[in-house]
Amino acid sequence: MSLPTPEAHIRAVTETVQHRSPAEPEFLQAVHEVLDTLTPVLAEHPDFIEAGILDRLVEPERQLIFRVPWTDDTGLVRVNRGFRVQFNSALGPYKGGLRFHPSVNLSVVKFLGFEQIFKNALTSQRIGGGKGGSDFDPSGKSDAEVMRFCQSFMTELVHHIGEHTDIPAGDIGVGAREIGFLFGQYRRITQRYEAGVLTGKGVGWGGAEVRTEATGYGAVFFAEEMLLRAGEGIEGRRAVVSGSGNVATYAIEKIQQLGGKAITASDSGGYVVDEQGIDVDLLKRVKGVERARISEYAARRPGAHFVATGSVWDVPAEIALPCATQNELTEEHARTLIAGGVRAVAEGANMPTTPGAVELFQQAGVLFAPGKAANAGGVATSALEMSQNAARSRWDRDKSESRLHDIMRDVHTATYEASERYGRPGDYVLGANSAAFVTVAQAMLEQGVI
Numbered sequence: 001m002s003l004p005t006p007e008a009h010i011r012a013v014t015e016t017v018q019h020r021s022p023a024e025p026e027f028l029q030a031v032h033e034v035l036d037t038l039t040p041v042l043a044e045h046p047d048f049i050e051a052g053i054l055d056r057l058v059e060p061e062r063q064l065i066f067r068v069p070w071t072d073d074t075g076l077v078r079v080n081r082g083f084r085v086q087f088n089s090a091l092g093p094y095k096g097g098l099r100f101h102p103s104v105n106l107s108v109v110k111f112l113g114f115e116q117i118f119k120n121a122l123t124s125q126r127i128g129g130g131k132g133g134s135d136f137d138p139s140g141k142s143d144a145e146v147m148r149f150c151q152s153f154m155t156e157l158v159h160h161i162g163e164h165t166d167i168p169a170g171d172i173g174v175g176a177r178e179i180g181f182l183f184g185q186y187r188r189i190t191q192r193y194e195a196g197v198l199t200g201k202g203v204g205w206g207g208a209e210v211r212t213e214a215t216g217y218g219a220v221f222f223a224e225e226m227l228l229r230a231g232e233g234i235e236g237r238r239a240v241v242s243g244s245g246n247v248a249t250y251a252i253e254k255i256q257q258l259g260g261k262a263i264t265a266s267d268s269g270g271y272v273v274d275e276q277g278i279d280v281d282l283l284k285r286v287k288g289v290e291r292a293r294i295s296e297y298a299a300r301r302p303g304a305h306f307v308a309t310g311s312v313w314d315v316p317a318e319i320a321l322p323c324a325t326q327n328e329l330t331e332e333h334a335r336t337l338i339a340g341g342v343r344a345v346a347e348g349a350n351m352p353t354t355p356g357a358v359e360l361f362q363q364a365g366v367l368f369a370p371g372k373a374a375n376a377g378g379v380a381t382s383a384l385e386m387s388q389n390a391a392r393s394r395w396d397r398d399k400s401e402s403r404l405h406d407i408m409r410d411v412h413t414a415t416y417e418a419s420e421r422y423g424r425p426g427d428y429v430l431g432a433n434s435a436a437f438v439t440v441a442q443a444m445l446e447q448g449v450i
C-alpha cells in the first residue's frame, strides 16, 4: 500500500470536511487550526495515516438534534433547538459543556466538541470529547421560564447521557442554576441519584469546590507558567480581560491575588476600564447576582468608566485574557495589543482569537496559549468532581485548588515539551495540538476500527 504524504493526507481530510459540512464555518476553522499543525506528527506516524485516524477524528461518533418546546410566563408555547454532539470517546465517556445562547447552531456545537477532544486529552483525566446546547437565550427570562426550558431539554437529553456515557456541564448561559434544574429533571425521570451524570453541581449536593472558579483560575495559572518560563511573572503587571461571566470574573480574581492588576471587563453592550483594578466583589454582584449590564459596574464604582464602542483590546496591557466568546480578538486587535506592549495572551474562552491574530502574536514573539491548553482547568475540575462523586467523597477548597494548579502546570509542561519535540519551542499551538492528538490517536489505534 502506498500512503499519501502527511501534507496530502491533511489536505484530503480537510477537503472532505469542507465538502460534508460546507455551511459550518466555526467547525471548519477549528479543524484547520488543529490539522494545519499536524504535519510533523504524521511524518513520524504513518500508522496514523494508514488507520484513518484523522478521517475518523473529524467525524463525530454521534450527533443529536432535537426539539425543545416550553411554555413562557404568558402561557405562549415556544420552541428552541437542542443539540448534543458526542464527538470522540477513545479516552473516556464524552465530556463537555452545554451552551445556551442565540448564536448556537450545529457548526458552533461541533467546533466546541472538536476542541473539547483535545482539551480533555491534555488534562490526562481520561475523558472523551462532546458538547451540546441550544439557541435558547436565558437572558431576560424568569427563573420559572429557565426551569421549564431546562426540564424540557433534559426530557430528551436523558436518553443519551449517563455517568459512564456522556457527562454534560456548563458553558456560556449554563451555570449552577441551569445545572440544578437539569439535574432535578434527570433524577426525576430516571429515579436515580446519579451525581456523576452532570458536573458543575451545587457544592451542597455533589458539586466540586472551585469548579466555578476553575476555568478562570486555570487560565491565569497557565499564563503564569508561560511567563515564569520566560523569566517573567504576573506581579505588578496590567491585564486586560474580556467578558464578565465565570471565566472572566475568576481570571480577574486570580490575577489580583497574584499581585497583577486586571483593569477591564466587558459584555455585549461594551466594556469598563478601572485603573485601580476591577473590584471583583462588585463585578460578582452586578453580573452574577443581579444579572445586570456591565455599565452598571461603572455607575457604582468611582474612578471606573464605561465605553460603548471598540473593545477591551484598545486598552494597553502586558497580559491579555480573552474570556468572552469565539473570534472576539481579530488581527486589528492583535496589532493594537502588540503596539501596546502585550507579552502574554491566554485564551480563557474557546477559540476567541482569529487565526490571523494568532499568527501576528506568534510572529511578534508574544507568548500565546490556545484555549484547549489554557482553559482546560474547567473541564479538569469537572473530572475531579466526577472522581469525588464516584468515591462519594468531598475535597476541601485547598485540595481542590492545589490539584487544579498541579494539572495546569502539567498541561503547560506537556504542551511546551511537545512544541520542542516537533521543532518549534514555545509554539503552544503546535504543542497543545500535537501532544493531545498523539494521546487520542494512540488510543484509537489500539481500540481498532470503530
Ligand code: GLU
Pocket (backbone or CB within 6 Å): 095, 096, 097, 098, 119, 167, 168, 169, 170, 171, 172, 199, 350, 375, 376, 378, 379, 380, 382
Ligand atoms: N464548557 C467548559 C469547556 O469549554 C467545561 C466543560 C466541562 O466542564 O465539562 O471546557
